Amino acid sequence: xxxxxxxxWLSQPSRFVAIVLNILKVPHEIVEIRIAEGKQRTxxxxxxxxxRKVPAIVDKDxxxxxxxxxxxxxxxxxxxxxxxxxxxxxxxxxxxDEYLDYHHTGTRKLSQYFFNLMVxxxxxxxxxxxxxxxxxxxxxxxxxxxxxxxTQDYICGKEITLADLSAYCEIMQLxxxxxxxxxxxxxxxxxxxxxxxxxxxxxxxxxxxxxxKIRSKPKL
Amino acid sequence: MSNTLTLYYNPISMPSRAxxxxxxxxNVPHTAKVVDLQKQENxxxxxxxxxxxxxxxxxxxxxxxxxESHAILRYIVNKYQLHDFYPKDPQEIAKVECYLDWHxxxxxxxxxxxxxxxxxxxxxxxxAPPDFEAKEKEMESILQFIEYVFxxxxxxxxxxxxxxxxxxxxxxxxxxxxxxxxxxxxxxxxGLKNYVQHMSxxxxxxxxxxxxxxxxxxxxxxxxxxxxxx
Numbered sequence: 001x002x003x004x005x006x007x008x009w010l011s012q013p014s015r016f017v018a019i020v021l022n023i024l025k026v027p028h029e030i031v032e033i034r035i036a037e038g039k040q041r042t043x044x045x046x047x048x049x050x051x052r053k054v055p056a057i058v059d060k061d062x063x064x065x066x067x068x069x070x071x072x073x074x075x076x077x078x079x080x081x082x083x084x085x086x087x088x089x090x091x092x093x094x095x096x097d098e099y100l101d102y103h104h105t106g107t108r109k110l111s112q113y114f115f116n117l118m119v120x121x122x123x124x125x126x127x128x129x130x131x132x133x134x135x136x137x138x139x140x141x142x143x144x145x146x147x148x149x150x151t152q153d154y155i156c157g158k159e160i161t162l163a164d165l166s167a168y169c170e171i172m173q174l175x176x177x178x179x180x181x182x183x184x185x186x187x188x189x190x191x192x193x194x195x196x197x198x199x200x201x202x203x204x205x206x207x208x209x210x211x212x213k214i215r216s217k218p219k220l
Numbered sequence: 221m222s223n224t225l226t227l228y229y230n231p232i233s234m235p236s237r238a239x240x241x242x243x244x245x246x247n248v249p250h251t252a253k254v255v256d257l258q259k260q261e262n263x264x265x266x267x268x269x270x271x272x273x274x275x276x277x278x279x280x281x282x283x284x285x286x287x288e289s290h291a292i293l294r295y296i297v298n299k300y301q302l303h304d305f306y307p308k309d310p311q312e313i314a315k316v317e318c319y320l321d322w323h324x325x326x327x328x329x330x331x332x333x334x335x336x337x338x339x340x341x342x343x344x345x346x347x348a349p350p351d352f353e354a355k356e357k358e359m360e361s362i363l364q365f366i367e368y369v370f371x372x373x374x375x376x377x378x379x380x381x382x383x384x385x386x387x388x389x390x391x392x393x394x395x396x397x398x399x400x401x402x403x404x405x406x407x408x409x410x411g412l413k414n415y416v417q418h419m420s421x422x423x424x425x426x427x428x429x430x431x432x433x434x435x436x437x438x439x440x441x442x443x444x445x446x447x448x449x450x
Contacts, residue, residue, distance in 0.1 A: 050369050051322070063311050067321035074314035090298040091284055097291035102273065104324030144272075 003028040003075075006048060006056045008035045009206040012111060012169040013068030014055040019165055019203040020072045024081055028057075036123070069100045072162060084159050095156045099163035106144070107170045109137035114173050142171070142184050149186035153193060160194065168194045172204065223249035224282040225296075228270060230257050231431035234331060234394035235289030236277040241390050242293055244424040246302040290320045293387040305386050315380040319370055319388040326362055327391070331398040333359040338402050360408070366392070367411045374411020377418070385422070393419045397429065400445045401436050413444070420448040 005021065005028050007014030021028050033039045033054050040052045049056035049066050056066045059078070065071055076086050086096055113134040120127050145167065148155065155163040168191065174181070181188050194200055201208075227243065227250055229236035243250050255261045255276050262274045271278035271287040279286045279295070286292055297306040307313050333355050340346035349355070370379045370392075379388040396416055399406075406413035419425060433449040441449070 063314075065314050065318055067318040069321050070314050070317035073317060074310055077313060078310035090295060094286055094291050094295040094298075097294055098286055098288045101288035101290045101320075101324070104321065105328075108325075 001060050001062075003060055004031055004058045005029070006031045006033050006045070006054055006058075008033055008040075008054045009203075011035065011054050012173060013166070015203045015207075016166045016169045017055045017057075017068050017071050019169070019197075019199050020085065020162065021075065022199040022203065023085070023165075023197065024075070024079075024083060026075055026079060026081075069103075069162070069166065085162050085165070092156070096161050096163050099155050100166060103163075103166055103170075107141050107167050109134065109141050110170050110174060113138040114177055118177055138174075142187060145171075145190075146184040146186045149190045153190070160197070164190070164194055165200070168200065169203075172207070176207070176210065223251065225250040226280045227252050227292075228255050228267070228276060228278045228280070229253070230255050230276045231428075232435065233257075233276045234398065235391070237394045237425075237428040237432075238387070238390040239277045239279075239289055239292050239296070241424050241428045242296055242302070242305060242387060244427065245305065246296065246300055248296060248300050248302075290323075290387070290391065293390065297387065304384060305390075307382060307386065312380075312382065316382065316386050316388045319379050320391060323388075323391055323395075326365065327395045329362050330359050331395045334398040334402050363396075363409050363412060366396075367409045371411045371415055374414060377415075385419075389419060390425075393425060394428075397432070400441070400449065401439070403439065403441055403445065405442060406444065417444075417448065 003026065005017060007018055007030060009015065009018075009032070018030065033045060035054065039045060040049075040054060046052055048058060048064060051066045053066065055068055055071060056064065057071050057075075058064050065074055073086065075081070076083060082088070086093060112129060113131070116127050116129045116131055116134055119125075145155070152158065154160050155167060171187065172191065181191075225243070225248065227236075227239060229240060229252060231237070231254065240252065242248075243252075255267060257276070261267055262271075262276060267278075268274055270280060270285055273287055275287065277287070277289055277292060279292045281295075281299075286295060294306070296302065307316060337348050337352055337355065341348040367374060370376070370388075372381055375381075378385055379392055380386075382388070393416070396412070397420065406416060420429075429449075437449060
């Protein structure tokens, strides 16, 4: 039995895990769970992940785990992988943890905006989220990172870490709503640094095809 | 151990109480400095230099600054080797981390509900959002998930069936105790009720709750809650 990774390529944390596994060359099998088709709600999937979300893993010995940040840290620890993406040094790993924790209520606001603007109407889902408020929170999160990139190349300093990969998967999604990044030049520069990693690009192939279709429409 | 840690905290802030409790449980020498949120001390340039997100808690370890309570908890565990409060096995670590990640968009909705609909209107004169019933339902579905998944339908003594209390429990308990301010009846969730009972009686957790209990002691409270805040 191999390590199985349950993902939807349209899900940001799914792409994050897939990209990290590829960069670290951890052998795994991908099982697609398409959210748009409701596959996460099947009883079979609930047995794998009671949270009914993606991503999730089932390791070789049957160990099940959800939550993208917990998953990548588990892979690194259990395989004893030494990587600058998440160093052993307590202060360096604490700084990465600081970003990864903040991400859930910080950078993820970008998804909330994106989901409520683009996806919910298409799926016929009613939400009570105030779009103007969601956009404000998205802008706040972007400004925070844009300011950071004025003085350093990556979120935690000179080297790329798990923080950048998790953030990138969220932020690039704004291309789907034709977001005007010209106001955030430092983020654009950071994105071009991150996309020099080939696994980041291959992890976004499905999405990039959709972005190209959207690029022809007017900006927000 | 030398005293290099300064913890910036607020006695009502739930993540602050979690970190304070770990420091006490681990006998870690530290200096605790209160950040007065009502006076907006967290918005001052001095505090923003310590924590650019302007929240509490934040840590300064001899110049190394850190925010986000879970990152701080892990850093303290690592630095002082507090393995009583964090597993060593990678799979058990992963289970604790899974809870800590889920917490931000799961458990935090419980305390958000209490702040938005009870503490905000009753103690801070803020208008309550319009959707009380929908938010109460959402809050209860979170409690149900905690009971069913993280407490194993009430069979686990600690989150994720760990043999001893971990930082996941410290993160969870103070959030759930905010329901005391709502005079919540925990009877719907017997596993959670048991958990709240035994965790609330841990002396170091009681100690961290003094300011919060002082705040609610004169409100109408059911006997279960009254018994736990003595």
